[in-house]
Amino acid sequence: MKFAKTYEPNEYEPVAYALWEGEESFEPSGKGEPYSIVMPPPNANGNLHIGHGLVTALEDILTRHHRLAGRDTIWIPGADHAGFETWVVYERELEKAGTSRFNFSREELYAQVWDFVHAKRGDMELQLRALGASCSWSDLVFTLDEKVIKTVYKTFQKMWSDGLIYRGEKIVNYCTTHQTSFADIEVDHKDEKGRLWDIAYPLSSGEGEIIVSTTRPETMLGDTAVAVHPKDKRYKHLVGKTVKLPLTNREIPIITDEYVDMEFGTGAVKITPAHDPNDFEVGERHNLPLIQVIGLDGKMTREAGESYAGLSVLEAREKVLKDLESGALSREDKELIHSVGHCYKCGSIIEPMVMDQWFVNVKPLAKRAIEALENGEIKFTPASKGSVLIRYLENLKDWNISRQIPWGIPIPMFKSEAGEWIFDDRVEQETIEVNGVTYTRDNDTLDTWFSSGQWPFITTDYLDSDPNLDKAGDARRGSPQNRSSQSEAILGADRAAGPASSLSRFYPLDVMETAADILFPWVSRMIMLGLYCTDQVPFKHVYLHGLVLDAHGQKMSKSKGNVINPMEIIAEYGSDAFRLGIVSSRSAGQNQAFSLSKVIAGRNLCNKLWNIARFVQSTLGDDFKPTKSKVDDGPISLAENWLVGRLAASKRKIDADITHYRFAEAAEEVYRVVWNDVADWYIEASKMGNSPDLMATVLEFCLKLIHPFAPFVSETIWQNLSWTDSVLCTETWQQLPAYNKEKAAEFEQLQQLVSELRLTLNELPSGKKKLLYKDDNLIENNRELVKFLTRLSEIEQVSKPQGLHLATTGREVWLDIDQKTIKTYKADLEARLKTIQNEVSALKARLANESYTQKAPARLVQESKDSLTEKEQIASKLINELSNIT
């Protein structure tokens, strides 16, 4: 016997995975219609968390399902340099070592982080293997691979030429701790209690004052105006005059702007264009000067005044309030709840800062994306996310792609002394010379989403192959002077020589499966950049999964200590159990709890399957080989005919579920068919007689059904069977033999009989029971089977039956028991009669309703009638039986 008594996942899983890798089972077959998924690249130097566990399970199910279906399937793995995330980790390492980023050049830092990441890289890939990911390892892409950078620069250059990337001095979100700017979407807004202070600004003329309300008094040092609403009558007479800014005595004008809310505070707002996004816009409209009073280090600048320079923002606030106490602070401060932006990594308050940065003009990109979405070119699961995305795109503002961190793709832009910017990809040089002019490199790096937004066509090498985009050009490098129609040429620049990539057939992707919370930062970018660079949507479907919460529905977090590590679950229950468990009880887009009981159920299913295999192999014998071709070897017994029908129906249901991304339902169906149909009925019945070849076919079919969900146990069994010599992972579906529907229906009748008998026997006192029947061919022909399934001591045909008539079975059968026992059973019978009578009267009432009989479909009406007749018969038999009990 090749099958050990118990299935030990930890023992078999690595063996199965090694087999797959050795056989190159995950490489695309090159045959059939392409099917492609690209993995959202996990952090190269991190560990996988439970969310990755879900991603991997879902994407692997899709991949294996389609591979089994004969598609030319690829699942492209990736590893993310995770720009800012990794940088934060590395900066902490530097800190631990007692040094800081400021002691190294950009090149040194880049090299250090590279080594740091590569030293830690690999864990993540091992963990993906432990999860059973059947991804094509030879096609793995790291987000800093040469081909990534090459494509990203092409895109950058094209966008620069098209005027979609521009240099702008704008107000950006800035973390003074990490000393980098962020995109709007990276800022974490929290409602916080703040204080609102009223400060009197005296008019320059010396007569009167205007009181402004602010939550940030320290920024008044950078005020360049006071604004009121143009319709505000209270201040009409003051508009155009100037005030003397307290503490600095600078004169600033009183202006009007629609932005001001008359209802809020005093209705007069101090305007600090350098440190508030709204004020910045007001400043632009009114040509106000910018005075930067907070530096990039979070300290007050010299412009803030001698006595404030060098103070932190909070220290400056204290001092300003103190200095104002002499009179300008006009009233008691008030509390208010307002939203404050924080760095999503360290929690520092985000300072709006005016900086020179690279921006993407998103309007044209978003417009095209919206059109594609409205045309239904991409289907979303759940569907509502499509319209959510459209709304987001409609309101999208220009995108800051500059980051002041060394770990990332360098921005390929150089500036001359005269302030002229040019594109050049020689980023390894600090200065370059073009036509005798020296240009200096911009030291910033690109926002990671700018490169990962191009992931679908980068990973499939699409730009290197599409003949439509391959318009050879010689414009290797562009400058802003000739920003004409270069862009088309640029993309084709150095492609003409290269061979067409074999992966390009996989673009656009069939499905992009990812977390719902990166719909905006990632999915939106992929759609915009995909359309822009390839003229088509990057994927046909988007499936979004929600957060995996802890067992009580709480978000997992290190601080709460409720983090569940998928590797620990795998170590205890096995990878298959983890996959089955995490996929169950979960629907698209929904944040749902992780339930260990589902993992346990999954483990039990693996055990059940293992034991089915043990039973089958031992029944067939250790040297079994099928004698006939599988298709010809049809079912013989009633149970076999029934089971073949069930398997076919089950496969249809699972196919439909997967097509509609109903993973949990598909997994539930696998569980049901293996456990209930195969183990509980077919295997049990087969103990009373079976067709060996069919039994082998049934097992094979089950293994294929379950393989996408539980690849390890199914492959391990496949490898151990005496008659298989292939790899299950790369198998395709076989046809099931034909079956006889009448025989299948007869088996269902037997099932009903067995169930009724079991129920009745359960209610009766224990002991051996004999079943009597009069004329019943079904029972006659299946006497041994019924006896075995119900544990009856004997089944006999008699001419004069006696004992308890089992009316609810709908058959002429009796349990041979004495009157005394029957009497004890009377109450149960009465209860059952009552239930049936209730059903009868409900049916009668329904059929008495003319609206129902006239308007409901005839099929339903007929069903009601049939059901009524049947139940009335059983009821009358029960009444008859009860009357016989004395």
Added chain:
RNA sequence: GGGGUUAUAGCUCAGUUGGCUAGAGCGCACGAUUCACAUUCGUGAGGCCGUAAGUUCAAGUCUUACUAGCCCCACCA
């Protein structure tokens, strides 16, 4: 402020275009048993499907309002 989403058994969740008796896993109760499996087998008890109204022959499912929760977006000094 805007948008999304959820409410079904003790717990975690299914329930697709309305169709009659609302399902699963785990848990619980009762019973069984040792030759596929105690990670087992059989049986059962648990549900005014959040509240109120409406549409319909028929509503867990559709509509409206309400209540409670969760999530996302947003610059309110």
